[in-house]
Amino acid sequence: GENVEQHPSTLSVQEGDSAVIKCTYSDSASNYFPWYKQELGKRPQLIIDIRSNVGEKKDQRIAVTLNKTAKHFSLHITETQPEDSAVYFCAARGRDDKIIFGKGTRLHILP
Amino acid sequence: NAGVMQNPRHLVRRRGQEARLRCSPMKGHSHVYWYRQLPEEGLKFMVYLQKENIIDESGMPKERFSAEFPKEGPSILRIQQVVRGDSAAYFCASSPLRQEAFSGANVLTFGAGSRLTVL
Secondary structure, three states: OOOEEEEOOEEEEEOOOOEEEEEEEOOOOOOEEEEEEEOOOOOOEEEEEEEOOOOEEEEOOEEEEEEOOOOEEEEEEOOOOHHHOEEEEEEEEOOOOOEEEOOOEEEEEEO | OOOOEEEOOEEEEOOOOOEEEEEEOOOOOOEEEEEEEOOOOOEEEEEEEEOOEEEEOOOOOOOOEEEEOOOOOOEEEEEOOOOHHHOEEEEEEEEOOHHHOOOOOOOOEEOOOEEEEEO
């Protein structure tokens, strides 16, 4: 089945700087890669997703890139703001339609 | 659109009791996933269901845990004879039919979670 690895587990960046979170997946047939943001005590919320027929997608300060050959995908947040502090999860949907999550990255935005 | 509804939001059980967690998917969504989240940890896949059918339960412990999604009513995650290690947040998420996978629709929407505490 699918296995998703996520790095780093914790990331601290100065407000205004960029943050990058990286994930790798194991199932070459995986076709859908969402990213979720979870604030303390809240549910995970989808912030951006990308499908395997696309290499890059951008939504304002957030972008995701996908390298199918290397089986890795990344989340980029530019001009970080205090409200970006949260836990971010990457995920991949494998050939069996299961959606498997990485272990999460705790992002701290420093003033 | 009420979104994914989970109840109860908080549940306290003593060791050995049973816990039942309910999940009603979003309108138009036919598939339900259950995930477990321990404090400060990630979302661990447990089970994936459609109505009257368990598609994949490979993430669910073989004993004491069961899940169903009947033709009528919510999906239920049942934990029998709970132990302290079962204390966690249990999130349900729903998704549309597989063939809608490449539409613009949000594939996986989460409920607010059910927090189980075992005393």
